[in-house]
Amino acid sequence: MIKPLLQGLKITLTHLFKKPVTLQYPTERPQIEARFRGLHALKVAHSSAKCVACYLCPTVCPAKCITVEAGEDAQHNKYAEKYEIDMLRCIFCGYCVEACPVDALKMTGEFELANYKRSDFVFTKERLLEK
Amino acid sequence: MVNLTIDDKQVTVPKNTTIFDAAKAAGIRIPILCHDKKLNPFGGCRMCLVEVEQMKGRQIPACTTPVTEGMIVRTMTDEIAKARKLVLELLLLKHPVDCPVCDAAGDCDLQNLTYEYQVNSNRFTDEKFHHAIDYDNPLIERDMNRCIHCGKCARICDEIVSFGAYTFISRGIEAKMGTQFDGPLNCEFCGSCVSVCPVGALLARPFKFKARWWAMDKVKSVCSYCGTGCQLTLGVKDNKVLTTIYDENQGFHNGQLCTRGRFAYQFVNSDKRLTTPLMKKNGALVEVTWDEALNAVQQRLASAKTAGDVAGLVTPRLTNEELFVFKKLFKDGLGSENYDHSAGYAHSALSKGAVESIGVAASSAVIADIQKTGLLLVVKSDAYETHPVVGFEINLGVKRKDVDLRIISDKKGKLTKLPGAKTYLNIPGTETLLVNALAKTLVDENLVDAAAASITGFEEWKKSLDGAAPEQVAGICGLTADEIKTLARDYVKAEKALLLLPLGLGYPGHTKELAQALFNLSFAAGKHGKEGCGVLLLAEKNNSQGAVDLGLYPVAGGKDAAAIIDGCAAGSIKTLYVAGENLVVSYPNRKKVEAALDKVDFLIVQDLFLSETAALADVVLPACSFAEKEGTFTSAGKAVQKVNRAIKPVGQAKSDFEIFNTLYVNLSGKPAVADPKAAFAEITASVPAYAGLTYETLGDAGVVVVPAMTPKFAVAPGAAPTAEVGKMALVTGSALYHCGTMSLYGEGPMHVCPAGYVEIGREDAKRLTVQDDDLVTVTSAAGAVKLKVKVGSRMPEGVVFAPYHFADQSVNSIASGESVTWVTISK
Ligand code: SF4
């Protein structure tokens, strides 16, 4: 009867002197690994988004949360006139990044995605552009 | 029949079948790039290589090699796979492979085969093509860097469209599919080349970057422009019709369309669509609710019913089911027979002519007869402009089936340029005289078919031809008596011979008499009721034939369109219900129509757009386009075909079916027609030719109905219009890129033919000292309009042509429904 009780106490006591596992967020911040799948970013090259609006990411996305609308620029090139991801639906699978034929999309370490309004979870192209 | 073995399967096919077709019949797929079932074999790409045991396993193209008895064919071995892979590697060598930005991706034969044969790398290296891309064309974008030289575009444009816009230029590695002098493309814009291009070298510019092929819903439907009744597939995404998708297995035309069907779908989602009901308040149309609008209409119709001063004009663009409920609304709901469509005369060849001649308001031939006939006599070269895909059938008949093409016409045109075509240029308006003279030749030369004498009215008809002899009318018609006689003899001597006449609002001269003269001629020559024989009357709009089948014109005592307009002007019609017709622009004599509509107390217009007619209305009801509803259309070739709903109604628009139905229920107190399907069931019970049809039996392919016919000779006198000295003969009609007034809301046609014009022959242009694009005033007794000049070689001296579709400077301001309008032209 007493033995298991003491065993329990022992575990508690050893933990008292160990380094805590809990992060004191937000004062303490986690270390994000490179392969972490957080908020998307549209890569930029020559001061414009690399995305050519091929529609492969919205096609592959299992949560169907990506909206692309292609446009034609002055040089007759295809670009994403509209590029939106609904972060409330995204399941962070990373398929979109994998599907992109021009390496225009990546997932960042950004995980603080809380917002006050539902509509603010829809990330537009401007918000997604790589900073 | 030939027996052979393909991949261990026994196959029996007719002689002259290619290995490719034999394999296809046996359900074995051989990959192709340059072959197309509609085109002559080409054998250019070598993708279809197969091994034939008797040829010591040599690889030969399946698409060009005919089968022989006992042949043993293998369609897939390691060697074949290797050879095909090599073909693909070579094709990809200079190809840009920019699939992410190429609209063909997903529907690209090269892409699909590259994937199938796993061409992941290339053994060869070379520079990519550097051809300039044609971005300037409003309808067809040409990126020859992506071209794989299959030649399909050039072949379809030559073999089927008979335009010949493309040809290979340069040779070897420099070879390129080019246009005349490598200049901009300026053609019929039928888009046939775009549809057959296996890659993304030819693309529909209006659809550029709009959506991916796989992301669209594909909805089968029927073109809502002309009476040809081409089947098409709508590409739909996010409740919008984004494009028409090519399906080589659709319809008699194998998916081919004309510029209207292919490029003029934008009217469906046009910004100009009416989205709410409108009512006139203080002299201006303001938006109101459906309840308010319908209440006003209903009250007005109820009182008009009592007063008996109501009339209706309806467009034959509506479905059979809608026309049916419209008729019910008028007959049972309003107790009126005052309804008509298409100005009355555009259908009189059918509703009056054919009814008297063969006992039913239909043609005595179908479209399939064109390719089966021996001699085809077309009245008016315009048959190509009014019904372009019927024109393709004529092209094919002439080029592949050796159809002897003869054309009686007041101007030259596309058809007159076909190989071997013989044209008889007649003086405008004398067609009936001419056809009667042909018949008279048969009578005089004892060429009349033995069976003709037993047809009712024969003697009387024969007598009526006195005075119609070629010698007597040749001068009036502008032909020689010999020409008329030879034509008549050739017509009667041909084993099978078909007569063809296009109808429409632009052709007031294509009357009951002309149709009857043609029927008489066909009876007299014994060219009636047989395959490849008869008279094909091409009704103008998508459902014009349906409208006459359903009897959407006054039969017993009601007012026809002309009488309705007169009634409005005289005050005996106080309430007019116009559904889809834009009579201000399309009916004869604009001034008269406008004045009549002005007099009407209460004008209800139900339309897709705020047309010139709708702008005069007291209540405007927004209706649905063909893409928003279900129903059937009946083509000029009498094919009853199903239209399927592709998108939800735009804005608050309601289908004509729903609107008519609501009014019908409230005004008649009878139960509603449940849905289009129920309406169709009622139609099949009341229209004999449709008996037994159901939506299920129509299926995707539709059914060509064959009504029973009883021939009867009807006296059909012709008269030449009296020429006015010093004036030119203006003939109206259809432009190739337009159909009625609806195509003005389709972007495609408006890019290539944005405004009205007057076409003048070279001689006349010289005499008048006018050039292309000069603005001239065309004046007739009815008024004057300013039109741009188009100088061409189609027009004979003294004759000018103007298309009728356009709202600004509309031709009906000078034309009043006569076959010829006499005009003067001044700068
Ligand atoms: S896959 Fe890449 S290029 Fe294509 S739409 Fe998505 S981000 Fe743009």
Ligand code: SF4
């Ligand atoms: S034509 Fe086909 S293979 Fe070539 S870029 Fe377009 S989709 Fe890719």
Ligand code: SF4
């Ligand atoms: S659009 Fe038609 S007419 Fe023009 S090039 Fe293509 S096939 Fe020929």
Ligand code: SF4
């Ligand atoms: S443009 Fe298209 S259809 Fe024409 S040859 Fe090239 S690949 Fe073939």
Ligand code: SF4
């Ligand atoms: S307008 Fe007539 S010919 Fe052209 S695609 Fe439509 S139905 Fe066919």
Ligand code: FES
């Ligand atoms: S498909 Fe047979 S050679 Fe091209």
